[in-house]
Amino acid sequence: MSARQNNKNTATEILAEFAAELKWDKIPKKVIEDVKMRILDMIGLCYASKPTNFYKTMLSMAKENGGNPHCTVIGENLKLPASLAVLVNGTAAHVLDFDDIHRKSIVNDSAYVVPVALSVAEKCRKSGRELITAAIAGYEAVIRMGLAEFHLQGFCTTPVAGTLAAALIAGKLYNLNKNKIVNAMGISGSQAFGVLEFLKDRSRVERIYPGWTGHSGIIAAELASLGMTGPKTILERGFCLSRTHTGDHNFDTDILSKGLGKKWETLDTCFKSFPGEVTIAMKDGEKIFLKTSNNRTGASSPMSSEEIIAKFRKNCRLIIDENKIERIMEAVLTIDEESNIKNFTQLLAKDEESYQYDDYSYDGIVNIDIEMPL
Numbered sequence: 001m002s003a004r005q006n007n008k009n010t011a012t013e014i015l016a017e018f019a020a021e022l023k024w025d026k027i028p029k030k031v032i033e034d035v036k037m038r039i040l041d042m043i044g045l046c047y048a049s050k051p052t053n054f055y056k057t058m059l060s061m062a063k064e065n066g067g068n069p070h071c072t073v074i075g076e077n078l079k080l081p082a083s084l085a086v087l088v089n090g091t092a093a094h095v096l097d098f099d100d101i102h103r104k105s106i107v108n109d110s111a112y113v114v115p116v117a118l119s120v121a122e123k124c125r126k127s128g129r130e131l132i133t134a135a136i137a138g139y140e141a142v143i144r145m146g147l148a149e150f151h152l153q154g155f156c157t158t159p160v161a162g163t164l165a166a167a168l169i170a171g172k173l174y175n176l177n178k179n180k181i182v183n184a185m186g187i188s189g190s191q192a193f194g195v196l197e198f199l200k201d202r203s204r205v206e207r208i209y210p211g212w213t214g215h216s217g218i219i220a221a222e223l224a225s226l227g228m229t230g231p232k233t234i235l236e237r238g239f240c241l242s243r244t245h246t247g248d249h250n251f252d253t254d255i256l257s258k259g260l261g262k263k264w265e266t267l268d269t270c271f272k273s274f275p276g277e278v279t280i281a282m283k284d285g286e287k288i289f290l291k292t293s294n295n296r297t298g299a300s301s302p303m304s305s306e307e308i309i310a311k312f313r314k315n316c317r318l319i320i321d322e323n324k325i326e327r328i329m330e331a332v333l334t335i336d337e338e339s340n341i342k343n344f345t346q347l348l349a350k351d352e353e354s355y356q357y358d359d360y361s362y363d364g365i366v367n368i369d370i371e372m373p374l
Contacts (some may be wrong), residue, residue: 010191011235011256012189015144016181018166018206018260019137024129027136032336035132035139037308038100041271042093042114043348044315046074049095054207058091071119076317077350082119082170083214083218098275099210102268105146107157109269111166113138116166120173125210128338130173138169139266144256145235151196158196159216160245164234167224174221181221186230190201206328210284217340232349238337271303273311273367324354 011019015242049055059076062084073088080088093099095112113135121131142165146157157163167188171181194213198206224230236253259265303311303340309329324347331344338344 010232011238011253012182012185012232013178014257014260015141016168016171016185017178018257019073019134019172020176020178020181022133022137022261026134026261028264031136031266032132033305034267035135036332037271037305038116038269039114039135039310039335040099040329041308042334043097043328044072044111045094045098045111046089047319048098048315050090051318052095054095054204055088055092058088058208058211059310062088068341070123072122072345072349074125074348075350076163076207079086082123083215083222083269085119086112086218087208087211088116088164089119090214091208092209092211093319095207096170096236097271098273100269100271101266102143102146102323103270104268105157105161106149106151107141107146107161108143109139109158109162110156110211112162112166112214112217115211116169116214117173118121118341119214120170124173125173126173128335128341128344129199131341132336134169134172135262136266137172140260140264141165141168141271143265143269144258144260145257154196156196156206156209159213160192162210162213163188163192163216163220166214167220169226170218170221171224174225176221176225180224182226182316183228183230184217184221186232187223188217188229189234190230191216191220195233219314238310248257260331269365271308271311275306286321319356321354322354324351369372 002017059073062073062080063078065084067081067084069081071082071085072079073085074092079085079192086250090112093115099108101108102316117131117135117138119125121134126134142161144163145161148161150157150160164185168181171184176184194209197203220230313327314323316328331338331347335341335344
């Protein structure tokens, strides 16, 4: 039981207020620099996913649905509505099971936090500082929501808590006030699901969870901007997520706001040094199976900035040339100096001069497939 039940604001209202009021000058420099590394990491993963059939399937579906061309699909000569661009980019960021994770919350946060922030900031012509500020608000919210341990009841934290965080990020970048961000979170939370049944038979649906999470959050924010309402008690009381998705009727929702703006949970999200299990299909019919181990993540063995940059370069190298890799890296490291993020996202679009692959096949590789470990 939360002491907040006797107070005026719900947990959702407190998180929404934190997001709406968070300012650049209130964020420690080390958190800002950390998020730059996460943006770099996610962009590299989006490039690295291009040889996968799963990425191609999602891209084809998004193209078919189309819509207003506001937002860049990373590595493509294509723009889509924000929700569809995030569906593709968020899926691409997670396909290889190489994206970061917060171990306590068990949430793959950057795979949707970064795509949502990039797409909505591009659509709204926000600055790099506004993008990073919104992303950090999202990280801080979703990590705390993930502490509810949704996975113990068979729910994946990413599409449950992540959907609310995606709505919060989009809402901030759409300049929604606290009440409308609350509505966006209530709308998105009302649709949250994401069961872990895929673990039994290795179904591939989990790969779209971050993309779908970001997609749902953006739509919820857009609906809220048009006046649709959602329950402000989505995280507590009655038929809320902390009951329906955890089975704990005594869950202390005070942890959802504990340390906000003081303890920066973003810093405890772990980069991965290796992807999951990889099957590489060659043009001659040979299949190579690789299973990684000793993945260096977490406070006990964190990746340095130099190692994250090396990972980014390696992920990009077989898709784009060295010149473009260096230009993207420099742009990310100075993204806080960008007044209009649209100038940055233009660099992420496909240009023939810098691309080094033919129909997503290179060095004899036809397809790279990733198995999710059980």
